[in-house]
Amino acid sequence: MFDYQVDPQKIEKESFRQIRLLTDLGDLSPAQQQVVMRIVHSVGIPEVASEVRFSEDACNSGMKALAAGKPILCDVEMVKQGITKRMIELPPLCFLNDPVVARLAKQHAETRSMAALELWREHLSESVVVIGNAPTALFRLLEMIAQGADKPALIIGMPVGFVGAAESKQALWDVHRQLGVECITLLGRQGGSAVSAASCNALLRCNHGEWY
Amino acid sequence: MFDYQVDPQKIEKESFRQIRLLTDLGDLSPAQQQVVMRIVHSVGIPEVASEVRFSEDACNSGMKALAAGKPILCDVEMVKQGITKRMIELPPLCFLNDPVVARLAKQHAETRSMAALELWREHLSESVVVIGNAPTALFRLLEMIAQGADKPALIIGMPVGFVGAAESKQALWDVHRQLGVECITLLGRQGGSAVSAASCNALLRCNHGEWY
Numbered sequence: 001m002f003d004y005q006v007d008p009q010k011i012e013k014e015s016f017r018q019i020r021l022l023t024d025l026g027d028l029s030p031a032q033q034q035v036v037m038r039i040v041h042s043v044g045i046p047e048v049a050s051e052v053r054f055s056e057d058a059c060n061s062g063m064k065a066l067a068a069g070k071p072i073l074c075d076v077e078m079v080k081q082g083i084t085k086r087m088i089e090l091p092p093l094c095f096l097n098d099p100v101v102a103r104l105a106k107q108h109a110e111t112r113s114m115a116a117l118e119l120w121r122e123h124l125s126e127s128v129v130v131i132g133n134a135p136t137a138l139f140r141l142l143e144m145i146a147q148g149a150d151k152p153a154l155i156i157g158m159p160v161g162f163v164g165a166a167e168s169k170q171a172l173w174d175v176h177r178q179l180g181v182e183c184i185t186l187l188g189r190q191g192g193s194a195v196s197a198a199s200c201n202a203l204l205r206c207n208h209g210e211w212y
Numbered sequence: 213m214f215d216y217q218v219d220p221q222k223i224e225k226e227s228f229r230q231i232r233l234l235t236d237l238g239d240l241s242p243a244q245q246q247v248v249m250r251i252v253h254s255v256g257i258p259e260v261a262s263e264v265r266f267s268e269d270a271c272n273s274g275m276k277a278l279a280a281g282k283p284i285l286c287d288v289e290m291v292k293q294g295i296t297k298r299m300i301e302l303p304p305l306c307f308l309n310d311p312v313v314a315r316l317a318k319q320h321a322e323t324r325s326m327a328a329l330e331l332w333r334e335h336l337s338e339s340v341v342v343i344g345n346a347p348t349a350l351f352r353l354l355e356m357i358a359q360g361a362d363k364p365a366l367i368i369g370m371p372v373g374f375v376g377a378a379e380s381k382q383a384l385w386d387v388h389r390q391l392g393v394e395c396i397t398l399l400g401r402q403g404g405s406a407v408s409a410a411s412c413n414a415l416l417r418c419n420h421g422e423w424y
């Protein structure tokens with residue numbers, strides 16, 4: 001009835017062939033290229049490439065932390081679900097649905113996403129943070145680090161939306177050097193669970209020798 | 213350090229105020245407007261509105277099935293994770309990681325996503341299908357229905373990507389009337405777990421009287 005490719009390896013290979021063809025990868029490093037291509041793959045829009053930003057040592061720092069099995073901290077369950085299971089030993093952490101978080105959020109009249117950061121505190125050191133949804137989580141993380149909290153090895157900060165998303169990512173990009181943290185971000189309103197998880201997955205794949 | 217909105221109700225209200233302002237909702241019905249606004253909310257791009265397509269009775273048929281607690285069938289775990297838990301009684305179904313599916317996929321040299329459809333068969337009647345990832349799952353579903361499988365009440369078909377995604381959604385749109393199925397789709401390469409889950413969530417919210 002329809003003529004379509006059913007072989008998963010062929011689909012993946014052809015996808016990344018097209019993505020490489022359609023995407024301006026400029027003078028990105030090999031690891032940065034993998035991240036950008038996975039981001040494009042997850043949203044279907046080659047043009048997003050121009051909005052991706054990497055701090056100087058972001059990929060290297062993230063890959064080292066992932067290789068060492070450091071915690072992966074996710075703002076929402078969809079991000080956690082999006083991290084490629086076969087490439088990690090311990091499940092990523094997400095505290096959004098912890099009853100403590102609901103109580104804290106209510107108490108402070110703030111989002112659960114930012115209240116959850118209190119439970120991140122003891123896991124932050126050398127972690128890989130993946131924020132795909134909540135601007136408030138990203139803002140709060142930056143505040144915590146500025147106030148002396150342990151530093152993640154990498155912040156993948158890609159909340160999506162209309163209120164605070166673009167602003168939180170611009171803030172991350174503006175202050176990362178001053179705070180001494182590595183980051184990957186996607187400026188503007190676009191972002192989400194899929195792009196942020198895809199960025200982390202790209203680094204995991206680099207560690208596993210799977211390059212496209 | 214930063215000035216940002218932390219009240220979740222205010223964030224949501226302001227988000228949808230901006231989305232309504234920025235999005236061309238044309239002559240969409242109230243329920244269709246909710247779906248389009250949730251799609252825009254999930255990707256951060258008002259312009260996607262022009263690529264959303266609804267079959268004639270799509271929203272009504274989907275809302276009725278959801279209100280009756282019919283199965284929600286998801287192609288991947290991220291879609292399942294994205295369905296708003298507080299609005300459903302039974303968890304959505306996703307068979308992608310079932311060992312039977314891995315075996316079937318290997319045997320037929322096809323994607324696990326399409327092999328999983330064999331396990332959907334007994335749940336299809338009056339279900340709400342939410343496909344956010346795999347073009348092969350959408351193609352296979354259309355083939356199964358053409359061959360006489362039970363019909364879902366609604367197909368939300370929004371796979372993302374470069375190989376087969378746009379084609380599978382165009383196929384859904386082209387044959388839905390002939391097959392006698394209701395559908396919501398997002399033409400072109402864009403799509404994903406978030407937009408497809410958001411579309412289903414919009415209908416759940418309509419049923420719960422939460423209109424933006």
